[in-house]
Amino acid sequence: MAKLLPAINRGGPLDKYRQLASFDWKKLRDIIDGEDIVKFKEKCWNAMESDPLFKRGHEIVSFDEFRRITALRAKKFKSLDILPLEELVVHPDRLRALSEAIFSYDGSFSVKYQLSYAFVQTTLMGLGTTRHMELYEMLGDPKCKLIGSFSLTEISHGTNTRAMRTTAKFDVNTQNFILHTPDFQAAKCWVGNLGKTATHTVVFAKLILPTGEDCGLHAFIVPIRDPDTLLAYPGVKIGDLGPKVGLNGTDNGFIMFTNYPVHKDNLLNKNGDVTTEGKYVTPIKDPNKRFGASLGALSAGRVGIITICHTYLAKALTTSIRYSAVRRQFGPNDTEEIPVIEYPLQQWRLFRYLASAITLRIFIREFGNFFVQASVESFLGNPKLMQESGSEIHALSCAAKPLAGWLARDGIQESREACGGHGYLKFAGIGDLRDDNDGNVTYEGDNSVLLQQTSNWLLGLWSRKADSSVWDTPLSTVKFLKNWKSLGKTGSNLQRVEDLIQAYEWLIRHLLEKTALLQQDLKNRGFSDFDTKNHIQVYAGRELSIVYAEYNVLRTSWGVVQNIQGADAEKRVLETLLLLFGGFSLEKHLGLLYESGYLKDPKSSDNLRSTIINCCKSLRNEAISLVDAIAPPDFCLNSPLGSSDGQVYSRMESELTQTPNTYGRPDWWRELVSKM
Structure with a gap:
């Protein structure tokens, strides 16, 4: 571990507290993550830090430029082929580690990357079969132009699956499903990557047999844009949702279909399929198990959000706690100021969330690894674990995701306030974390x-x-209730x-x-x-x-x-x-x-x-x-208040003096001094 992890700066303002610690922080990271995961995260971070595309400051860029650089970063990171399929099968826990590593850098880039490739691949793994393996591998190919997205929510129905009105009617003559959106209220919306860039999307639509029988919501992998031109195909209408509160590097959009044909093989058919004659068949005879398997497979987003939330929370606490050990305020006499971390109130405000972040991290390691194991086994032809655990995975993720989202929301806000006025500066980084995390309490289901x-x-x-x-x-989440x-x-x-x-x-x-x-x-x-x-x-x-x-x-x-x-x-x-x-x-x-x-x-x-x-x-x-x-490297943290060397004020001075026109008058000064 000493060789894997970089040395922490010694001799700075934080050195006093590091010497007082009763444990070895590197040994603790090994316990929390394990040597393999630590090594894998360092690989991810080093790959980003060594690439000029990932260099950044705190300048405010335009909405379109932020989207451009975010899309290019996602494309670049994919080209690195950090986690190929053969490696994922052997080390499924690296999927969660990858998410932790990249979300500690930037939320927009991470959402963009995950939705473009990993999330669609996970859906193919959970709901698809061997006939979708080629597309799975294509999405993982570093040279592939395909960009994925996930279309579940509808404009007027949110995630109320029973009320969704997008249909996929099977046509025996053409062996196609005909996707159709009856009106704008049924448009799929809030689809990440869809606004400008996605070439494919996983669409959830009601499967209608030629007889008119409604077989309920099923997933289809649907090509929507030409990968070479990014122009929508005929029969597909795509719009952009525009600026959001946070995560503005990711282009969210809405989509409508007008009698748009897709081949029957585009149906993700693990839990249900249609024969060439137009009859519905399913390998899972027990409807409860079939429903459970579908619920479990669809839990990937919520399981992922728990990881995102603890990553955001850990990042905010790294900044606020390191800052609290440097910031001095008041003291027992007029000549002495003490670090604010010494005050019981500051400890109470921050350490409760520090405990939450580390506890969540241990929990999601266990829960996330179980989910990935069930998904991989299901994709490789052994769906038993997912069928048996799907309903429980769904129930636990539907409760743990809100818990993690609210803990992150409150802990990030407490961190912002605990840093006082300096925490309100954009370069502190906590405000952006707060805005990016805000989506976690509503997407993949309102908490x-x-x-x-x-x-x-x-x-x-x-x-x-x-x-x-x-x-x-x-x-075993309810085992105690046997008694x-x-x-x-x-x-x-x-x-x-x-x-x-x-x-x-x-x-x-x-x-x-x-x-x-x-x-x-x-x-x-x-x-x-x-x-x-x-x-x-x-x-x-x-x-x-x-x-x-x-x-x-x-x-x-x-x-x-x-x-x-x-x-x-x-x-x-x-x-x-x-x-x-x-x-x-x-x-x-x-x-x-x-x-x-x-x-x-x-x-x-x-x-x-x-x-x-x-x-x-x-x-x-x-x-x-x-x-x-639990901290990411300074490169990812990107906050003068939370740097590992504790040099808060020299870094603040450097940041402020590098800001264009810090000491100058504004370009519009004449308008202000002239008569109205």
Whole structure:
């Protein structure tokens, strides 16, 4: 690891805290990532840093120029062939590592690259068969001109799949599916890469048989532009959505089809196909397994967003925590100023999110690797794991994605504020992170709406709770509910991770029962199924999904940490971080714990909060080395406030003085001094 990772600058303002750390930051990075992933990330970062195309400052470029340079960076990175298919099959965890590496550089470039190639390839892997292998390999070919995109959402229906109106009717005579968009409201929209550049898109449309039978939503890989001219094909109308709040290097667009033919082989047919005679066939006879496999395959975006969120959060915290160790403000007397990281309030503001970032990182390593394994096995002809785990993957990703998105949103904002006025400067980098992350809370499903998917799955299991086998799921996210009758009904000590996990298990059981009773009461009062599902969310189903996500992030990460061998100091600091994450998360639900009768002692809440404060205090001397363990290189961070050498003020001065016309008057000065 010492050879793989670059040396941290010594002798600077951050050196004091690095010497105080109780653990080796390189050893911790090895535990979190593993040597192979560390080496692979360094390979990605070195490839970008050595290429002039990836050099950047903080100048504001035009909207069109930002798109141009972003597209060229994505094209260039693809040409490097960092992760070929044969390597991915052997090392599936490198797909997640690739995402972490490039998103730590820039969100727009990373979205552009991932959507252009990796995301479409993942969809082909999850929903396609061997007949799509050639296209999969073409998308991975460094010399290929094809650019992918993903078309699910419709203008007036969001991700409400049942209401989508784009159709694909099979024509027996031509052996083509005829794609058609009835009107603008049915146009596919928010499609990344579509606005100006995509040559192909994965379209989700209702598969209509020649008899008129609707077989539901299916995916098709559709050529939409000439790769040599980037002009849309006849029958395809493509528009640009224009500027957004963030990620403006990625061109989002909308698309409409007018009786546009695509060959039947363009149907991604793993879970369902149409014969040459126009009959629907499926290899999965059990409709629940077929649905589960489709849900699991479509979870790639949400699983990826969890990775993006913890990467953004880690980047923001690297800047704010390093800055806090350098920035001095006030002190015990008039002549001494102390670093703001010494203040308990600053520790509390930032270290809770530092614990969240590292806990999420461990969780997504496990969850992401499981998902990629299931996807690869399915693509290679063994769909059993995806079929059996698809519904659970869907449920967990629909809860963990909102959790990660909101933690990143709040942690990035806290980092911005914790850096004071300097954090508001564009070159600090935190504002751009905030804007880029903002999309994570709505794309691939609005967070609050997604949570309903999770609560629906949990309630479905609860309705069959008498059958203990329903709790034996591949990811073990609800295994503890096999003993739902005997779960402890009281608790008082919330000062160990084991205590927090036990409290979470009780809370999930309580909320399941509460939500199910509310559901039944509404049905007894004559509410329709639709109204019932809506009315059980507030103060019931929504909270159920959130605590389910928090519990599984904590449980999964705790299991990993407890298996660490031969690294006692690193294990201890990770245990503190997980205790802080669990306490920070569970504190939000203290009212529910008292309401349910789990807590009776008024001092229990004080004890939990004391635990949080003590964890923050114990991390004061560890924080700089902790961010060293998760930080991207300075080249990616690109922030004078967060540079690894801690030279904040000299870097700020350099940045400000290099800005064009820093000391000059504006070009429009005459207009200001002349008479109106």
